[in-house]
Amino acid sequence: MKIARFSRIGFILAAAGSAVGLGNIWKFPYITGEYGGGAFVLVYLITVALIGFSIMIAEMFIGYKGRKDTVTSFEELAPTKKHLWKYAGFQSVAGLLIMTFYSVVIGWILNYIVTSLSHLPASVKEAETTFTTMLHSGFWTQFFYHSVAFVIVTYIISRGIKGGIEKLNDYLMPSLIIILTGMFLYALSLDSFGKAFSFMFAPDWSKLNSEAFVTAVGHAFFTLSLGMGAIMTYAASMPKESNIVHSALWVVFLDTAIALVAGLMLFTFLYQYGSGPDKGPGLVFISLPAAFYEMGALGNFFAVIFFIALAFAGLTSAVSLVEPMVQYMIDRFRLSRIKAALSMGLFFYIIGIFVILSGLDGTKEYLTWGGKNLFDWIDFLTAAVMLPLGGLVMSIFVGYVVPKSEAEATLKPYLKSYFEIWYFSLRYIAPIALFIVILNLIGIM
Numbered sequence: 001m002k003i004a005r006f007s008r009i010g011f012i013l014a015a016a017g018s019a020v021g022l023g024n025i026w027k028f029p030y031i032t033g034e035y036g037g038g039a040f041v042l043v044y045l046i047t048v049a050l051i052g053f054s055i056m057i058a059e060m061f062i063g064y065k066g067r068k069d070t071v072t073s074f075e076e077l078a079p080t081k082k083h084l085w086k087y088a089g090f091q092s093v094a095g096l097l098i099m100t101f102y103s104v105v106i107g108w109i110l111n112y113i114v115t116s117l118s119h120l121p122a123s124v125k126e127a128e129t130t131f132t133t134m135l136h137s138g139f140w141t142q143f144f145y146h147s148v149a150f151v152i153v154t155y156i157i158s159r160g161i162k163g164g165i166e167k168l169n170d171y172l173m174p175s176l177i178i179i180l181t182g183m184f185l186y187a188l189s190l191d192s193f194g195k196a197f198s199f200m201f202a203p204d205w206s207k208l209n210s211e212a213f214v215t216a217v218g219h220a221f222f223t224l225s226l227g228m229g230a231i232m233t234y235a236a237s238m239p240k241e242s243n244i245v246h247s248a249l250w251v252v253f254l255d256t257a258i259a260l261v262a263g264l265m266l267f268t269f270l271y272q273y274g275s276g277p278d279k280g281p282g283l284v285f286i287s288l289p290a291a292f293y294e295m296g297a298l299g300n301f302f303a304v305i306f307f308i309a310l311a312f313a314g315l316t317s318a319v320s321l322v323e324p325m326v327q328y329m330i331d332r333f334r335l336s337r338i339k340a341a342l343s344m345g346l347f348f349y350i351i352g353i354f355v356i357l358s359g360l361d362g363t364k365e366y367l368t369w370g371g372k373n374l375f376d377w378i379d380f381l382t383a384a385v386m387l388p389l390g391g392l393v394m395s396i397f398v399g400y401v402v403p404k405s406e407a408e409a410t411l412k413p414y415l416k417s418y419f420e421i422w423y424f425s426l427r428y429i430a431p432i433a434l435f436i437v438i439l440n441l442i443g444i445m
């Protein structure tokens, strides 16, 4: 069987498509708002540069060498104890778990595209009522759009790497970049841009407690799609002549740039049109539509294209959350791609329904433990626990288990004299930092 591979640029777009997602445009602005801005942003940026980038290269390396699903790639690369190392590949389950709420949020976005066409809330109060009504009693709306997201994602994955995932990213990523750039330029022209800029870049250290620290590191992994095998699985279909280091640089650059641009743009709109940055997960669904309303006629147009851009970002990430387990089913259980896509799709689809129920009046009591509902628990366990843990395992695997000569043979031609710095960061900086994060987590829990 001929294996379909990405083209070189196709791989970069797909990996960037995976990285740039709801994490950048929905989550990053609201957690930045919650944790007070500058200091939080700084910890996130330092983590991306010092740890994220090295682990991105390590993850691409495992996939590129292994050429298979995550479980098989770990098994193949491990020099000894293969039967144990293969379990590291099961970090991909985190992707399906993330997808249970990711799909629900994509559903909210699809709903907002449709409603923003004709109506925007006239005040933050009205916007809040609309959003919480959907969350607390809009079962059928959420169910319908969650189903639409399930159908789109499953269909694209069933079309394969080349005809599904690469094509999707070829269209959606450039469109996303064009929309965001256009809106950002408009934000630049508004008076409040300066205020948004200082909120995001002037660090207020008093706000940085250990929870903020853990969240910032966890978010760096989440936003770069690290620690669960998405990048690894894509890298398994990377063309042989690809430059791993260049590709990793592009992905990290695009992801960071888009998060900063989205954050600056949103905060500018929020300050300009009368509300603050600390609105939690409802930020883009509550404060933003109310801000768009204040813009007048342009507002409807902006709202619709903004939610379209957000849906694009979400969908290109969603396929990468599910693809690793699909690839695993194909490689290890010889399932056809269609069957694999459908069975993994049904997994997140069904649990996603419980995620919806965990926000609804009447059922949420049964799906809430210790102050967090199912939605919050899955978000917390995946982003703050599983992804950093997956990253730790990968840094140990490439830093200590795989012979250095193998990493050198593949990466030195690209990293040149930086090879030793990368290797050092993988062996010492990343594991120590991740270990501290995990200790902190235990403290928080």
Ligand code: PHE
Binding pocket: 018, 019, 020, 021, 022, 023, 024, 095, 098, 221, 222, 223, 224, 225, 226, 228, 230, 317, 318, 320, 321
């Ligand atoms: N990086 C994606 C985002 O920012 C989410 C994601 C996490 C995708 C892990 C794949 C793997 O939204």
